[in-house]
Amino acid sequence: MVKQLSVFIENRPGRLYKITQLLSQHNIDLVMLSIADTKEFGILRIITSDIEKSFRVLKEAGYTVSITEMIGVEVPDRPGGLAEVLAVFDRCGISIEYLYSFARTSDKIAIILFRVEDSQSALEKLMEAKVKLTDRVL
Amino acid sequence: MYNRQMETLPKGELRALQGERLRQVLKRVYENVPAYRAKMEAARVTPQDIKGADDIYKLPFTVKQDLRDGYPFGMFAAPRSEIVRLHASSGTTGKLTVVGYTRHDIEVWSELMARALAAVGATRDSMIHIAYGYGLFTGGLGAHYGAEKLGATAVPVSSGNTKRQIMLLKDFEADILCCTPSYALYIAEEIRKESLSISDFKLKAGVFGAEPWSEAMRAEIEEKLGISAYDIYGLSEIMGPGVSIECEHKAGGHIWEDHFIAEVIDPDTLEPLDYGKEGELVITTITKEGIPMIRYRTRDITTLLEEPCKCGRTHVRMKRVLGRTDDMLIIRGVNIFPSQIENVIAGISGVEPFYQLVVDRVEGADILEVQVEVSQALFSDQVKKIEAVKQLLEREIYSALGLSVKVTLCDPDSLPRSEGKSKRVIDKRKF
Numbered sequence: 001m002v003k004q005l006s007v008f009i010e011n012r013p014g015r016l017y018k019i020t021q022l023l024s025q026h027n028i029d030l031v032m033l034s035i036a037d038t039k040e041f042g043i044l045r046i047i048t049s050d051i052e053k054s055f056r057v058l059k060e061a062g063y064t065v066s067i068t069e070m071i072g073v074e075v076p077d078r079p080g081g082l083a084e085v086l087a088v089f090d091r092c093g094i095s096i097e098y099l100y101s102f103a104r105t106s107d108k109i110a111i112i113l114f115r116v117e118d119s120q121s122a123l124e125k126l127m128e129a130k131v132k133l134t135d136r137v138l
Numbered sequence: 139m140y141n142r143q144m145e146t147l148p149k150g151e152l153r154a155l156q157g158e159r160l161r162q163v164l165k166r167v168y169e170n171v172p173a174y175r176a177k178m179e180a181a182r183v184t185p186q187d188i189k190g191a192d193d194i195y196k197l198p199f200t201v202k203q204d205l206r207d208g209y210p211f212g213m214f215a216a217p218r219s220e221i222v223r224l225h226a227s228s229g230t231t232g233k234l235t236v237v238g239y240t241r242h243d244i245e246v247w248s249e250l251m252a253r254a255l256a257a258v259g260a261t262r263d264s265m266i267h268i269a270y271g272y273g274l275f276t277g278g279l280g281a282h283y284g285a286e287k288l289g290a291t292a293v294p295v296s297s298g299n300t301k302r303q304i305m306l307l308k309d310f311e312a313d314i315l316c317c318t319p320s321y322a323l324y325i326a327e328e329i330r331k332e333s334l335s336i337s338d339f340k341l342k343a344g345v346f347g348a349e350p351w352s353e354a355m356r357a358e359i360e361e362k363l364g365i366s367a368y369d370i371y372g373l374s375e376i377m378g379p380g381v382s383i384e385c386e387h388k389a390g391g392h393i394w395e396d397h398f399i400a401e402v403i404d405p406d407t408l409e410p411l412d413y414g415k416e417g418e419l420v421i422t423t424i425t426k427e428g429i430p431m432i433r434y435r436t437r438d439i440t441t442l443l444e445e446p447c448k449c450g451r452t453h454v455r456m457k458r459v460l461g462r463t464d465d466m467l468i469i470r471g472v473n474i475f476p477s478q479i480e481n482v483i484a485g486i487s488g489v490e491p492f493y494q495l496v497v498d499r500v501e502g503a504d505i506l507e508v509q510v511e512v513s514q515a516l517f518s519d520q521v522k523k524i525e526a527v528k529q530l531l532e533r534e535i536y537s538a539l540g541l542s543v544k545v546t547l548c549d550p551d552s553l554p555r556s557e558g559k560s561k562r563v564i565d566k567r568k569f
């Protein structure tokens with residue numbers, strides 16, 4: 001499974017900049033970043049080169065932060081690639097809280113990271129269904 | 139005037155009456171309320187030491203905490219069989235401040251409220267629209283009994299459903315409106331939105347209280363509703379609405395001195411201040427049976443005016459209440475202590491929360507925003523879970539206070555760290 005950091009941010013100018021600046025000062029590389037936003041606040045979700053260190057750094061700087069385990073799935077980068085995987089989720093009755101993806105062009109694959117409620121049981125079901133799992137996101 | 143003889147009683151006679159009644163009430167509480175007896179013994183004073191109203195300074199104060207310590211009925215000075223009604227207001231923690239009335243207390247309250255309504259021009263021909271909440275809050279029933287005592291027609295609409303309120307105001311041709319001043323402005327705004335003309339209404343006067351307001355608000359209400367607006371003062375610990383009322387000269391509210399002794403003290407030194415000096419209002423109820431209050435610290439800041447009023451009433455006047463000596467907020471007529479909200483947040487987040495209360499007035503309605511820093515316990519990586527926490531906070535605060543608030547979640551360390559509690563509240567309302 002892939003570890004992701006979630007950070008609470010109020011919707012105010014400059015908040016995201018501060019966090020990225022803090023990580024760069026500690027020589028932490030951002031691998032993935034996404035933001036779930038509402039009218040009043042956002043949840044910054046990031047994967048970094050060093051999750052444990054990032055967690056410590058952010059925590060010490062006073063942020064409210066948590067670590068979440070994500071299920072990584074490798075899908076072929078072609079039409080229908082994701083649909084086939086989602087069909088398995090559907091069949092196994094795994095509901096997805098949120099997901100995001102990034103393409104690795106060199107390997108002609110896309111990596112999809114899934115957040116599900118019970119990741120351990122989901123993982124077992126997916127393995128049984130022979131879905132190609134990965135925790136290699138770097 | 140509803141009771142011309144009493145309302146215009148010469149000062150000297152009024153003072154003598156106060157002394158006599160004070161001695162009676164002291165005897166009553168000394169004999170019936172252990173908490174009062176203990177307080178007086180600690181202060182080395184007995185009822186016999188009090189010869190007249192001028193000796194009141196010898197008596198110890200009573201505070202809201204005393205009511206809480208005696209929760210629910212510990213301060214009652216009448217047997218339960220004589221108590222015919224209870225009311226309650228919020229305390230600093232989850233417990234309410236409970237007061238009880240004997241039949242005589244209800245009679246007195248009704249008369250004082252009838253005096254108040256008559257002072258603003260109500261008669262037995264009046265249609266009195268009462269939009270104060272009915273229930274444990276004293277506003278609705280207090281005004282109601284006064285209206286009936288006067289012989290007017292009481293319309294017990296209570297609060298809420300503004301569209302219906304406007305329909306009834308118009309169709310029943312109410313001439314007197316009783317509600318909070320902010321609600322009066324809200325009604326005015328809704329009338330405008332419904333494209334009704336104020337000339338379709340027969341309103342003449344409004345009796346507004348239960349929250350602080352200003353001369354500017356008075357001018358706005360008077361202009362928008364085409365009425366004369368009067369400030370009424372009261373608190374459940376003393377009685378409820380009708381402790382004081384402005385007369386047609388709008389030069390401070392007359393405190394009914396045949397039933398109350400009013401003083402102003404320095405809230406820091408607790409020393410009595412002369413008339414004309416600003417300080418904390420302290421009231422002693424001298425005819426109450428159910429739960430008499432001896433030198434009760436109201437926490438309201440005002441000034442007492444002794445000069446005779448042009449209306450002919452001899453009773454002392456109090457200036458409009460300017461603020462409080464504690465951190466109590468009055469929002470839409472509901473008394474709120476920040477500690478109540480703090481308890482709710484702490485209960486959900488499990489830690490001492492950092493929060494800030496922002497009060498504002500939008501289109502005449504008071505809005506309370508509760509800003510809470512997101513602690514680990516409140517946080518989740520999922521939007522729907524954080525939204526659920528927010529709604530839970532709003533629901534729990536509502537059930538604790540009876541007031542709907544807006545919760546906003548903030549970054550950790552983003553709210554000011556205050557030295558005192560005062561910074562926890564930002565009041566943007568302009569009174």
